[in-house]
Amino acid sequence: MNIRLIRTTKERHFHEEGQAVATNGARTAIHVVIDPKKAYQTHLGFGGAITEATAYTMKVDMPKEKYDEAVKAYFSSIGLGYSFVRIHMNSCDFSLNNYAYVKDGDKTLSTFDISHEDQFVIPFLKDALQARSAIKVLVSPWSPPAYMKTNNDMNHGGKLLPEYYATWAQYFVRFIKELNKRGIEVWGVTVQNEPAAVQTWDSCIYTAEEERDFVKNHLGPALHSAGLGNVKILIWDHNLDILLERAVPVLADETANKYVWGTAFHWYGPELPANLSKLHSLFPDKHLLFTEGCIEGGPRPGAWATGERYARNIINDFNHGCEGFIDWNLVLNEQGGPNHVGNYCDAPLLADRQTKTLTYNSSYYYIGHFSRYILPGAVRIDHAANLPDGLRMVSYRNPHGEIVLVVQNENDTTHEVSYEINGHQFNDITPRHSITTFLIEQSKFHDR
Numbered sequence: 528m529n530i531r532l533i534r535t536t537k538e539r540h541f542h543e544e545g546q547a548v549a550t551n552g553a554r555t556a557i558h559v560v561i562d563p564k565k566a567y568q569t570h571l572g573f574g575g576a577i578t579e580a581t582a583y584t585m586k587v588d589m590p591k592e593k594y595d596e597a598v599k600a601y602f603s604s605i606g607l608g609y610s611f612v613r614i615h616m617n618s619c620d621f622s623l624n625n626y627a628y629v630k631d632g633d634k635t636l637s638t639f640d641i642s643h644e645d646q647f648v649i650p651f652l653k654d655a656l657q658a659r660s661a662i663k664v665l666v667s668p669w670s671p672p673a674y675m676k677t678n679n680d681m682n683h684g685g686k687l688l689p690e691y692y693a694t695w696a697q698y699f700v701r702f703i704k705e706l707n708k709r710g711i712e713v714w715g716v717t718v719q720n721e722p723a724a725v726q727t728w729d730s731c732i733y734t735a736e737e738e739r740d741f742v743k744n745h746l747g748p749a750l751h752s753a754g755l756g757n758v759k760i761l762i763w764d765h766n767l768d769i770l771l772e773r774a775v776p777v778l779a780d781e782t783a784n785k786y787v788w789g790t791a792f793h794w795y796g797p798e799l800p801a802n803l804s805k806l807h808s809l810f811p812d813k814h815l816l817f818t819e820g821c822i823e824g825g826p827r828p829g830a831w832a833t834g835e836r837y838a839r840n841i842i843n844d845f846n847h848g849c850e851g852f853i854d855w856n857l858v859l860n861e862q863g864g865p866n867h868v869g870n871y872c873d874a875p876l877l878a879d880r881q882t883k884t885l886t887y888n889s890s891y892y893y894i895g896h897f898s899r900y901i902l903p904g905a906v907r908i909d910h911a912a913n914l915p916d917g918l919r920m921v922s923y924r925n926p927h928g929e930i931v932l933v934v935q936n937e938n939d940t941t942h943e944v945s946y947e948i949n950g951h952q953f954n955d956i957t958p959r960h961s962i963t964t965f966l967i968e969q970s971k972f973h974d975r
Contacts, residue, residue, distance in 0.1 A: 574611020747786030
């Protein structure tokens with residue numbers, strides 16, 4: 528029976544090794560039964576955001592060899608193997624300043640021009656596509672141009688004025704077509720980043736009903752009329768705590784529903800993955816995708832809890848039906864920026880502008896325990912166990928049959944665990960504050 532493990536522990540900082548797993552031993556108090564025949568959602572992939580902050584930092588502040596290293600670290604088969612990229616339409620907080628693609632007051636979009644993105648974001652995206660061609664590009668707006676909003680400001684919330692609903696829908700169309708001209712295919716769009724948050728940075732507020740009406744009367748029809756009906760529309764793009772009250776009014780509308788592929792969500796606020804299962808049970812034909820999460824409040828180089836937060840959310844969300852995971856900024860500088868309103872955050876890779884070095888945070892390695900081994904097209908399979916708090920796991924069957932089991936121990940104690948699959952058993956002692964990926968050859972597990 529051929530089983531390999533890859534393990535990262537706090538004591539052996541970022542240490543990974545591949546080794547065989549013993550297939551004998553007694554059944555332990557913590558016993559896990561994996562059932563490959565009981566399957567759930569199909570996995571779409573992992574990814575991160577190429578913001579202007581990320582692209583500017585690596586293109587301008589770092590030497591080319593470090594830029595190439597970062598691209599390889601995320602998108603190559605020997606890196607994290609990312610297959611998603613999220614980009615912002617117009618500026619976001621992780622831009623150098625506020626900007627839009629039209630001149631102020633342009634009601635016909637005659638001045639529409641995305642050449643601003645040709646400086647940093649699009650070149651970085653094209654290099655990512657060179658490293659991995661099969662990348663799904665997700666587009667998210669933080670704010671319409673100021674003149675389209677009730678507060679005449681890209682920042683501080685405000686709402687899209689009703690007279691600009693149709694124009695803003697055409698803005699999506701124009702942006703997608705400009706990317707297409709540059710050889711970039713858009714997989715999907717979210718309607719609005721964090722539509723319930725008035726921020727000091729680029730933001731715009733929608734009620735659930737306003738988002739519903741924009742999708743069914745403007746954005747959905749505009750994409751279809753422009754021959755872009757294959758571009759997926761994702762609603763919400765915000766936190767889990769009010770996921771149901773925001774998504775249900777949109778998906779319950781028959782006309783809006785036919786345009787919506789699924790619901791996007793973030794991790795800020797309470798961790799409530801059960802809301803994903805509840806939404807899936809109401810609308811089982813719709814999809815769930817994690818589209819943003821980061822450690823707020825500036826960089827945490829060397830911190831271990833950051834990686835553990837990533838793993839905890841990934842496992843919990845996947846076990847409740849999530850189909851993919853898109854991180855926030857791929858790279859930030861040592862300050863946690865640039866950010867035009869000082870909203871500094873952490874990232875899996877930090878670029879030091881003085882020393883010209885890259886720091887790989889624990890989050891980078893924790894994400895890798897999933898993204899390098901759970902392949903797009905994998906299917907989540909069932910596992911049953913009574914696990915103590917802080918010990919969690921998720922299991923998948925890859926397209927070629929290999930089973931991937933990821934186990935996180937967030938506790939201060941080790942745990943002895945026995946695993947059973949199709950009547951075969953293997954045992955492991957899971958170290959404190961560790962994450963382990965087991966690779967199990969499905970061909971070795973014929974039914975007894």
